[in-house]
Amino acid sequence: MKDMDGLPRKDPDGFGMAMDEGNEKGDRKCSCDHSGCVFLLVMGEKCGKILKRKDIMSTSEFQVHRSARDCIRRSTRNYGKLLTWKNGNITKEYLRKEENEMLVQKYKDMLAGKSVIRELSEFATARGQEIGYENVFDYSLGNPSVPVPQAFTDEMIHMLTDRESNALHGYSPSLGITGVREAVAASLEKRFGLPYRKEHIFMASGAAGALAHAFRLVTEPGDEILTFAPYFPEYGPYVNLTGAVLKVVPPDTESFQIHFGKFEEMLTGKVMAVLINTPNNPSGVAYSAATLRKLADLLREKSAEYGHAIYLISDEPYREIVFGGVEAPCVSAFYDDTIMCYSFSKSLSIPGERIGYVAVNPRCRDAETMVNMCGQISRGTGHNCPPSIIQLAVAKVLDQTADLSVYETNMEILYRELVDLGFTCVKPGGTFYIFPKALEEDARAFCRKALDYDLVLVPGDTFGAPGYFRMAYCIATEKVERSLKALRRFVEETYR
Numbered sequence: 453m454k455d456m457d458g459l460p461r462k463d464p465d466g467f468g469m470a471m472d473e474g475n476e477k478g479d480r481k482c483s484c485d486h487s488g489c490v491f492l493l494v495m496g497e498k499c500g501k502i503l504k505r506k507d508i509m510s511t512s513e514f515q516v517h518r519s520a521r522d523c524i525r526r527s528t529r530n531y532g533k534l535l536t537w538k539n540g541n542i543t544k545e546y547l548r549k550e551e552n553e554m555l556v557q558k559y560k561d562m563l564a565g566k567s568v569i570r571e572l573s574e575f576a577t578a579r580g581q582e583i584g585y586e587n588v589f590d591y592s593l594g595n596p597s598v599p600v601p602q603a604f605t606d607e608m609i610h611m612l613t614d615r616e617s618n619a620l621h622g623y624s625p626s627l628g629i630t631g632v633r634e635a636v637a638a639s640l641e642k643r644f645g646l647p648y649r650k651e652h653i654f655m656a657s658g659a660a661g662a663l664a665h666a667f668r669l670v671t672e673p674g675d676e677i678l679t680f681a682p683y684f685p686e687y688g689p690y691v692n693l694t695g696a697v698l699k700v701v702p703p704d705t706e707s708f709q710i711h712f713g714k715f716e717e718m719l720t721g722k723v724m725a726v727l728i729n730t731p732n733n734p735s736g737v738a739y740s741a742a743t744l745r746k747l748a749d750l751l752r753e754k755s756a757e758y759g760h761a762i763y764l765i766s767d768e769p770y771r772e773i774v775f776g777g778v779e780a781p782c783v784s785a786f787y788d789d790t791i792m793c794y795s796f797s798k799s800l801s802i803p804g805e806r807i808g809y810v811a812v813n814p815r816c817r818d819a820e821t822m823v824n825m826c827g828q829i830s831r832g833t834g835h836n837c838p839p840s841i842i843q844l845a846v847a848k849v850l851d852q853t854a855d856l857s858v859y860e861t862n863m864e865i866l867y868r869e870l871v872d873l874g875f876t877c878v879k880p881g882g883t884f885y886i887f888p889k890a891l892e893e894d895a896r897a898f899c900r901k902a903l904d905y906d907l908v909l910v911p912g913d914t915f916g917a918p919g920y921f922r923m924a925y926c927i928a929t930e931k932v933e934r935s936l937k938a939l940r941r942f943v944e945e946t947y948r
Contacts, residue, residue: 562689568914569593569685572899576908583906589935590908591923594733594884596801598854598926604800607848611841620841626827628655628809629840632847636809639850644782647814654810654826655843658803659769659795661835662810663690663727665826666791668833670763671696671724677765678718679727680710681916682734682887684767687727696724700916708735708878708887709743716750721758726751729767731780734915734922735887736863736880738780748787755789761817764790769808770883772799772853775860778881788815791822796846798884801854807842859884862925862932869936873943884926887912891947895921905942907935 569592576590611620627633633650640648656662671677673695679687681703691698701718704711719726726747730739739747747764755762766783771794774780784790795808810826812819830836863880870877870888877888890898895911899921902909912920925932 558693567685569910572908572910575903579906579908586931588906588908589931589938590927591925591935592908592910594924594926596798596803596854596884596926597928598801598856598858600801601849601852601854603849603852604802604845607845608841611844615844620844622840623837624655624840624843626830626836627823628653628838629843629847632843633809635847635850636811640811643851644785646782646784648811649814651820652812652814652823654812654823655838656793656808656810656826657835657838658797658806658808659767659793660686660690661806661833661838662793662795662808663687663765663767664694664833664835665810665829666763666765666793667691667694667696667725668829669791669822669825670761670765674722675724676720676722677725677727678715678723679729680715682708682732682912682920683727683916684729684733685914685916691727698727699723703917705889705917705920706878708732708737709739710747712746712750719750719754719762721760723754723762724760725763725765727765727767728783729770730783731770731774731880731882733770733883734885734910734912734917735878736883736885737878738774738778738881739783740779741781741786744781744783744786751787751789761789765793766790767793769795769798773856773859773884774882775863775880780882784811784813788813788817790816799853799856800846800849802842802846805839805842807838807846858929859926861929862927865929865932865936866923866925869939873940884924886923886925887915887917887920888923890919890921891943893919895919901946902942905938907938907942 572592573590576588576592577585580586580588580590630650632655633653636653636655637648637650640646654662654665656665667677667690671694675696677691677696677698678701679698680701683700688698699718701715702711728739728747731737732739751762751764764783764787768783771780784792790813792811792813793808794811795803796805797803797808810823812822816822827836862884863886866886867877867879870886875888875891877886880886890912892898895918896913899909899911910922910924912918912922915922
């Protein structure tokens with residue numbers, strides 16, 4: 453075997469690499485005894501560079517040695533691909549292509565599908581720089597607008613003044629600070645009557661961190677998780693990037709409760725978990741006791757039929773934002789195999805602090821083992837050891853909330869105006885979202901037209917419910933009231 457310059461081919465790395473003879477056009481095919489790697493000979497670059505080599509068994513570093521023509525061997529994932537050489541060199545265009553393919557394609561693909569909500573929020577910020585943000589009626593982002601409870605602020609000041617620094621700023625145990633877990637369990641037991649103990653609680657980095665652990669607890673790659681439209685769009689990457697598959701049950705647009713007919717059709721033996729969010733983002737609807745009872749009965753029936761548990765993962769960041777006269781039962785009280793995922797972001801108005809927890813139903817099979825498994829899952833997700841000082845602070849205000857009454861006030865103002873303008877709208881029972889039907893079939897077009905009136909609305913396609921749009925009314929009440937004139941002008945000038 454000879455190298456490209458006709459000299460005897462050396463194999464100083466000992467990888468058993470061979471270069472096929474190719475054809476008369478000068479094509480060469482790289483091959484290797486290690487079937488998980490292929491090496492490209494790239495002419496004319498300096499040697500001695502540390503590169504990565506990936507094969508089926510392992511990943512290791514190796515030193516590239518000098519050969520007769522100062523080649524560098526690079527690894528690529530295009531196993532056994534024919535490489536065209538021109539005058540003994542790979543074209544620069546081809547080389548760039550190979551180097552780009554070292555990046556993980558699925559994350560590159562996600563760049564083309566950025567969050568519509570975030571993009572609209574960024575538009576609102578940019579527009580605000582032009583005309584003043586007070587004149588942009590930004591209903592895009594669900595960012596709490598009310599101050600944190602004074603007791604939370606007082607506790608933070610007290611700890612920073614009087615507590616020992618390492619206790620506040622050092623690492624917490626993997627499962628969370630023991631005293632905090634005990635306090636969370638006691639609060640849940642007192643409130644919902646279920647025998648929670650610290651062994652059932654895992655402290656997490658917000659609801660997103662809690663969900664990241666819950667999905668990995670109960671699914672393997674290829675398993676399915678069902679959720680119900682309309683749904684929080686980040687559930688897609690949250691689930692699919694674990695290797696599991698998220699499937700979405702179409703909505704019941706009459707009530708935004710569960711569409712049980714469609715649900716039963718999709719509830720196959722591949723489904724390992726069902727994900728619900730009540731009160732719901734984006735509809736604002738809370739699932740009724742009748743809905744939860746029917747859901748639990750069906751999950752028990754299908755678990756027995758398929759011979760494996762179907763877990764119910766309950767995403768509950770809006771649990772405390774429930775309006776007068778609305779029923780919002782505890783999901784875990786209806787179904788033993790429930791994994792509660794909670795965040796303090798909305799109840800305490802601290803979304804930037806990223807604190808929440810997983811609470812496995814004490815009646816769930818292997819509940820304590822599942823919590824211990826969360827500590828191992830953290831090693832692979834990076835969602836480990838939430839800030840100690842925030843854990844300690846929330847433990848002191850578990851039964852308090854920020855003043856959430858403004859959200860109900862804002863909802864009532866918007867709901868009355870929307871109905872008066874002819875919108876079809878299910879009245880929210882909680883959260884700080886409302887989800888009306890657009891005045892044309894294409895909600896994206898509807899929301900684009902609204903931008904001309906400085907109304908920033910989010911199309912329902914994002915939430916699995918085309919034809920609808922979301923308004924996040926976690927803004928000052930006076931701004932809600934000022935937005936009504938723009939909303940009315942938009943409707944009258946565009947649709948009448």
